[in-house]
Amino acid sequence: MQSREQPGWSPEPVAPGPDLHDVPMSWFNIVPNLPAPLPPARDPEDAKGSRLEVQQRIRLDAMRAQDAATDSFLPIPERVRQELAGLGRPTPLLRARALEEYLDTPARIYLKREDVLPTGSFKLNSAVTQAYFAAQQGVGTLVTETGAGQWGHAVAWAARRFGLHAIVFWAGVSARQKPGRHTVIEMLGAQVHQSPSELTAPGKALLRDGRHVLGSLGTAIGEAISYAADHPETRYISGSNLPHVLAHQTVIGQEVKTQLDALGETPDTLIACVGGGSNLGGLMGPFLADKAERGDGLLLLGAESAAAPRLTRGEWRYDHADPEGVTPLTKSYTLGRDYELPDTHVGGLRQHSGSSVVGVLRQQGLLDAVAYEEGEAFDTGRLVLRTEGMLIAPESCHAVRAAIEQAVRARETGAAKTIVACVSGNGALDLDGYTARFGGRAAHA
Amino acid sequence: MQSREQPGWSPEPVAPGPDLHDVPMSWFNIVPNLPAPLPPARDPEDAKGSRLEVQQRIRLDAMRAQDAATDSFLPIPERVRQELAGLGRPTPLLRARALEEYLDTPARIYLKREDVLPTGSFKLNSAVTQAYFAAQQGVGTLVTETGAGQWGHAVAWAARRFGLHAIVFWAGVSARQKPGRHTVIEMLGAQVHQSPSELTAPGKALLRDGRHVLGSLGTAIGEAISYAADHPETRYISGSNLPHVLAHQTVIGQEVKTQLDALGETPDTLIACVGGGSNLGGLMGPFLADKAERGDGLLLLGAESAAAPRLTRGEWRYDHADPEGVTPLTKSYTLGRDYELPDTHVGGLRQHSGSSVVGVLRQQGLLDAVAYEEGEAFDTGRLVLRTEGMLIAPESCHAVRAAIEQAVRARETGAAKTIVACVSGNGALDLDGYTARFGGRAAHA
Known part of the structure; x- marks a missing residue:
């Protein structure tokens, strides 16, 4: 094929640009809008050196600045808005009529379709943003971790889009479950390592001691940070948990607000699955003022995995986000860093701790939570497939499961809720994961 | 989960319906708009009985009526328009800016995104339509064949949507390549059989003689027809080749026309991959009047697989669409029904013959054609992934490959073509298929 090399990042917008009319102008910054101060990250009292200092060194300048920002709105650079439009934003808000019909509910169920983004998940919203800032800073290589693989996939694409190299530590159990996603990430040119690996000190320690050998988001976080710290020419980026990532995802909630307004709808319930919390923060952040005003009139509901029930059964305390203590201590709902997460297909929710931002929402009573078993999630996925036709991620199944339960309750009370x-x-x-549950006997269940 | 049984088809529209404003009112009927009469199907001169009579018996009434229709526009029933809107029609027309940038071309490349439909392909447009008419006729079970599996997947969903049962004969080689799609079709409750199978006379004959043992769309067609003929309570439906299927797909071309008009664009080139021809007919049918007016000013281009090069190397003559001669004789570009199709991952284009409608367009000089090797198709898929971010079907890669070649030509001539x-x-x-080509070494290519 006669064609030139993949171009690197260019400060010039791609001309002529797509229509930006419907793409938000700013990210919503949740932190200054929380009902209580965000507990700061801090160093543990041990002799292993300052984790906070490592974070300062390995993070992108713009991401540190965004985490420290006190403005309620952070302007989105024009080039990032163009990228978001180019990805197909705004994404559709689907009225799930066939599902409603099946449930025989007076409730109206709306599904925000982040699954239609090119790499198949909402993660792309933050990945293109961080790749843009990395290119602007002159960084050549991004190091990150991924649980289910969706963030790694998004980073692999965004890095290529901006002419950068990407190195991804992937929770081993998820990586082994998903050869197809592995192929795609490699086709995009990223380097993938299953975590725990022999490439880093925390990975080697876990393998040596036989702890967390299945891998998890936590083991991958620890390795990615350690790798970035050992390779000063790289920068480390995160796909969840932190204020700037949640802010990047608020394009979701802002679009939902506009889309519901256009339909003359006021939401009664907003639901997101919750792993690191960026999907939840992204959807709900822009509705925090409504929540403050409406109180119990607006239900904010986080759906988590029963295999990692932080919000429903965890403790609100300081903990490391990785088992080896490579990360600083952050306050969140946690199961404890020694908690051995079971082998499930819900890699995106498979974390022992979570986001401080989400934790404050929960601790202050603004956020309700519910946990589902893996089987319940896949059954929900099959129902969505059978009614609405699309196959959604196991993580997303948790959110839709909660929506279904709310819709069934609405049927019982006769309330025409907007969910x-x-x-x-x-x-x-x-x-x-679906094949493991339904393969070979799917038709007969 | 407390919920009632999946509802069957109801003549009442689902209230309140989705917005139908942008959904076409009619299908465009290509046959009366062809530059030459469509050669009629006929029976062979043998003693095996009339295939045409079998077709009359196993087909849905509405489909036979549509094939015989002489009107240029066939009204789309309100309920079908609601279904199409519910699936997300109109689908986006994406300006592939990143691909253009990579190619450094003055051409504008637009991609019609049928891949975003819930089951992942354009096949759903005809599947919901035929399931609707089957339900209206009181038929309980649909029998069909599928090559790549996209049609079978779409029929499985549409059948469930209208409370019907589906039986799918699937080209064996494709079925074995795609355990994931197999799971999905079974999750939808359809019955799947790999072709050739022991369930039908033509399947048994092929297995006994060791012919076409890999299976193909042709072997699956023969078995589906034979099965339907042996089970009078069922009806047989097709996903391509025939006038009514091409008509159902003209929602694609009609939407493209409207979308280009809104952008102030006039197309110079329209491209579709071509297996049975319904994607091609669906895109190009509504532009036939423009083609008649503009002649060489509008290029219509079919992209086929070099493994089944009917339009570029086949003969324009009568042939059976299946190796055992279960189907009537139809005139099309054919490689001959004894042609043993090689083992490729391009199941949707893996056919020895094709559509009479497409054949007439080709034979009358309105349609150009080009064939690509499997490897060229997958390389194109990787380029689309790397630039635009989405992973497209191997069949679709053929069309985009042709678009890229046209765009490169535009670069050389400096012409700002609209493709x-x-x-x-x-x-x-x-x-x-991608894994077979890139797995394990994708990053280093």
Whole structure:
């Protein structure tokens, strides 16, 4: 094929640009709008050196600045708005009529379709943003971790889009479940390592001691940070948990607000699955003022995995986000860093701790939470497939499960509730989990 | 989950319906607008009985009526328009700016995104239509064949949507390549049989003689027809080749026309991949009047597989669409029904013959054609992934490959051509083919 090399990042917008009319002008910054101060990250009292200093060194300048910002709105650079439009934003808000019909409910169920983004998940919103800032800073290589693989996939694409190299530590159990997603990430040119690996000190320690050998988001976080710290020419980026990531995802909630307004709808319930919390923060952040005003009139509901029930059964305390203590201590709902997460297909929710921002929402009583077993999630996925036709990610199934329970309750009370659930991702590259549950006997269940 | 049984088809529209404003009112009927009469199907001169009579018996009434219709526009029933809107029609027309940038071309490349439909391909447009008419006729079970699996997947969903049962004969080689798609079709409750199978006389004959043992769309067609003929309570439906299927797909071309008009664009080139021809007919049918007016000013281009090069190397003559001669004789470009199709991952284009409608367009000089090797198609898929971010079906890669060649030519001549290619389907459930080409070494290519 006669064509020139993949171009690197260019400060010039791609001309002529797509229509930006419907793309938000700013990110919503949740932190200054929380009902209580965000507990700051801090160093543990041990002799292993300052984790906070490491974070300062390995993070992108713009991301540190955004985490420290006190403005309620952070302007989105024009080039990032163009990228978001080019990805197909705003994403559709689907009225799930067939699902409503099946449930025989007076409730109206809306699904925010982040699964239609090109790499198949909402993660792309923050990945293109961080890749843009990395290119602007002159960084050549991004190091990150991924749980289910959706963030790694998004980073692999965004890095290529901006002419950068990407190195991804992937929770081993998820990586092994998903050869297809592995192929795609490699086709994009990223380097993938299953975590725990022999490439880093924390990975080696876990393998040596036989702890967390399945891997998890936590083991991958620890390794990615350690790798970035050992390779000063790289920068480390995160796909969840932190204020700037949640801010990047607020394009979701802002769009939902506009889309509901255009339909003359006021939401009664907003639901997102919750792993690191960026899907939840992204959907709900822009509605925090409504929540403050309406109180119990607006239900904010986080759906988590019963395999990692932080919000429903965890403790609100300081903990490391990785088992080896490479990360600083952050306050969140946690199961404890020694908690051995079971082998499930819900990699995106498979974390022992979570976001401080989400934790404050929960601790202050603004956020309700519910946990589902893996089987309940896949059954929900099959129902969505059978009614609405699309195959959604196992993580997203948790949010839709909660929406269904709310809709069934609405049927019982006769209340015509307006329920919005975020479909964080597509499930076609997570089909192994569905196959494990339904393969060979799917037709007869 | 407390919920009632999946409802069957109801003559009442689902209230309140989605917005139908942008959904076409009619299908465009290509046959009366062809530059030459469509050669009629006929029976062979043998003693095996009339295939035409079998077709009359096993087909849905509405489909036979549509094939015989002489009107240029066939009204789309309100309920079908609601279904199409509910699926997300109109689908986006994406300006592939990143691909253009990569190619450094003055051409504008537009991709019609049929891959975003819930089951991941354009096939759903005809599947919901035929399931609707089957339900209206009181038929309980639909029998069909599928090559790549996209049609079978779409029929499985549409059948469930209208409370029907579906039986799918699937070209064996494709079925074995795609365990994920197999899971999805079974999750939808359809019965799947790999072709050739022991369930039908033509399947048994092929297995006994060791012919076409890999299976193909042709072997599956023969078995589906034979099965339907042996089970009078069922009806047989097709996903391509025939006038009514091409008509159902003209929602694609009609939307493209409206979308280009809104952008102030006039197309110079329209491109579709071509297997049975319904994607091609669906895109190009509504532009036939423009072609008649503009002649060489509008290029219509079919992209086929070099493994089944009917339009570029086949003969324009009568042939059976299946190796055993279960189908009537139809005139099309054919490689001959004894042609043993090689083992490729491009199941949707893996046919020895094709559509009479497409054949007439080709034979009358309105349609150009080009054939690509499987490897060229997958390389194109990787380029689309790397630039635009989405993973497209191997069949669709053929169309985009042709668009890229046209765009490169535009660069050489400096002509700012407007090129439209149809992305017939998503590739996430065809990832095996990509993995076979790139797995394990994708990053280093």
